[in-house]
Amino acid sequence: MTVFNKKFKVKSDRIPTFHDVSKQVKEALNESGVNNGICVVYSQHTSCSVIIQEYCHDRNYWGTELLMQDLVTILEKIVPTCRTEGQYLHPGPEHIKFAAGNGEPASWGLNTDAHLRSVILGRSESIPIIEGKLELGEFGFIYFADFDQVRDRERFVMVQIVGE
Amino acid sequence: MTVFNKKFKVKSDRIPTFHDVSKQVKEALNESGVNNGICVVYSQHTSCSVIIQEYCHDRNYWGTELLMQDLVTILEKIVPTCRTEGQYLHPGPEHIKFAAGNGEPASWGLNTDAHLRSVILGRSESIPIIEGKLELGEFGFIYFADFDQVRDRERFVMVQIVGE
Amino acid sequence: MTVFNKKFKVKSDRIPTFHDVSKQVKEALNESGVNNGICVVYSQHTSCSVIIQEYCHDRNYWGTELLMQDLVTILEKIVPTCRTEGQYLHPGPEHIKFAAGNGEPASWGLNTDAHLRSVILGRSESIPIIEGKLELGEFGFIYFADFDQVRDRERFVMVQIVGE
Numbered sequence: 001m002t003v004f005n006k007k008f009k010v011k012s013d014r015i016p017t018f019h020d021v022s023k024q025v026k027e028a029l030n031e032s033g034v035n036n037g038i039c040v041v042y043s044q045h046t047s048c049s050v051i052i053q054e055y056c057h058d059r060n061y062w063g064t065e066l067l068m069q070d071l072v073t074i075l076e077k078i079v080p081t082c083r084t085e086g087q088y089l090h091p092g093p094e095h096i097k098f099a100a101g102n103g104e105p106a107s108w109g110l111n112t113d114a115h116l117r118s119v120i121l122g123r124s125e126s127i128p129i130i131e132g133k134l135e136l137g138e139f140g141f142i143y144f145a146d147f148d149q150v151r152d153r154e155r156f157v158m159v160q161i162v163g164e
Numbered sequence: 165m166t167v168f169n170k171k172f173k174v175k176s177d178r179i180p181t182f183h184d185v186s187k188q189v190k191e192a193l194n195e196s197g198v199n200n201g202i203c204v205v206y207s208q209h210t211s212c213s214v215i216i217q218e219y220c221h222d223r224n225y226w227g228t229e230l231l232m233q234d235l236v237t238i239l240e241k242i243v244p245t246c247r248t249e250g251q252y253l254h255p256g257p258e259h260i261k262f263a264a265g266n267g268e269p270a271s272w273g274l275n276t277d278a279h280l281r282s283v284i285l286g287r288s289e290s291i292p293i294i295e296g297k298l299e300l301g302e303f304g305f306i307y308f309a310d311f312d313q314v315r316d317r318e319r320f321v322m323v324q325i326v327g328e
Numbered sequence: 329m330t331v332f333n334k335k336f337k338v339k340s341d342r343i344p345t346f347h348d349v350s351k352q353v354k355e356a357l358n359e360s361g362v363n364n365g366i367c368v369v370y371s372q373h374t375s376c377s378v379i380i381q382e383y384c385h386d387r388n389y390w391g392t393e394l395l396m397q398d399l400v401t402i403l404e405k406i407v408p409t410c411r412t413e414g415q416y417l418h419p420g421p422e423h424i425k426f427a428a429g430n431g432e433p434a435s436w437g438l439n440t441d442a443h444l445r446s447v448i449l450g451r452s453e454s455i456p457i458i459e460g461k462l463e464l465g466e467f468g469f470i471y472f473a474d475f476d477q478v479r480d481r482e483r484f485v486m487v488q489i490v491g492e
Contacts, residue, residue, distance in 0.1 A: 001328055003201050005200070036331035036333070038202070040202055042299065046301075046303055052374060053374050057420065058419075058422045066419070066423070071447060074406060078241070088234045088237075089222075089234050090222075091220070091231075092222025095230070098221050112231065112234055115217060115218060116235055119235060121448065122286055122289075123289055124289065124291075125450075125452065126290055126452050126454055127370070128333060135370065137373060137374075139374055158299060160293075160294075162202050162490060163490065164331060165329045165492055167492060204456060206454070210382040242402060242405070243402055253388070253394040253401075254386075254395040255384070255386075255394070256385065256386025258386045259385040259386055276398055279382060280395075280399055287453055288454050324456035326491065
């Protein structure tokens, strides 16, 4: 039995950003030497998600693939972008005080939309590994989504492989 | 290879309830002796979900953390609370008859909203275990959510650990 | 340690279709000989999802269980069925050109709703296996959902089991 872990970084922008991390995940699988098992691609960040989707050949002016931009439109309807305190209940006064103790400006707490969007889309995807390959089909790509719009930042993508 | 299982109970209320079960899951990991692998935190109940989110330092009068209350607000928009039969197609007459055969009052079937909300948020989360620790980052907590509003009840939270 | 894989086919219709695949997944578990571990039921198709829900004893005229039809109603509100090009940004001109190169009519690309719905509901479910049984409780059934409404087609359901 092999348990293999790899972390790598992506850099997000101040809009919802979608990173195609398929190549890095496949490299991690090759490094692991695992032929059959399960690959969990995971975000430890609570305003990010991992999703599997088709690659879209067209992008908008911001460089976002159009299918992902359609996803943002849908999410905007369900969970509108947080533009000021009071729009959502979170972050409350105690939360802001706690963050201030960590040296964070209050505005960084106005990412409630990102937290809620990431809950809806989930923290990870689990992908079968068969004969050394990820079962993504012809059209499946792995995206790391960062929904936080209040700041650009480095994020960790985690790959955990269990198999043999 | 180790496969370790632990079940424990939480008690829900007649509003959407969110139980922080991070401590119990970490205890299960310690008991398992697993250092590297995958931890699945799972709900066998089809009106409950498992989610990973940031802890919120503020609560409302019902004791619900504000970020979770924001989540309830969002879900209420998408999947309104079921207040009477006929609001949703489910439960139909055959379903009610089946439940009656189990001694259940018809009103217990008016939890369609809970079933639908739990489908959107998912049945489980899979968390990487590295060097004996759950990869939850600094801010990740594990919540067991019970969306059933028609009765308070005991629920099982299941932890399944695979690793070595 | 055992890693066991099984694929099987289901045939979808030109409406959102929900296949109860619980029996096939249980058969796969029996074939695997695994007593304790994790079972991932997975869709490699990016317009399909795997969900766990209660069985509903009533169906509509199309044969869809009523709880699943309620789910479709909810999804229709969030992600309306794509009825013509331009309703969503995807598929853009490059994507249509790419598909045409594969011999696909442009209308097959009008399944943006299916892609987005499948992202919201997720690609897979992970189910604990304890003493040779899937932990689905009394009421849990496994459904493979195909949201693509532009054509009826054969789909692969994948079962990946890791355990001992």
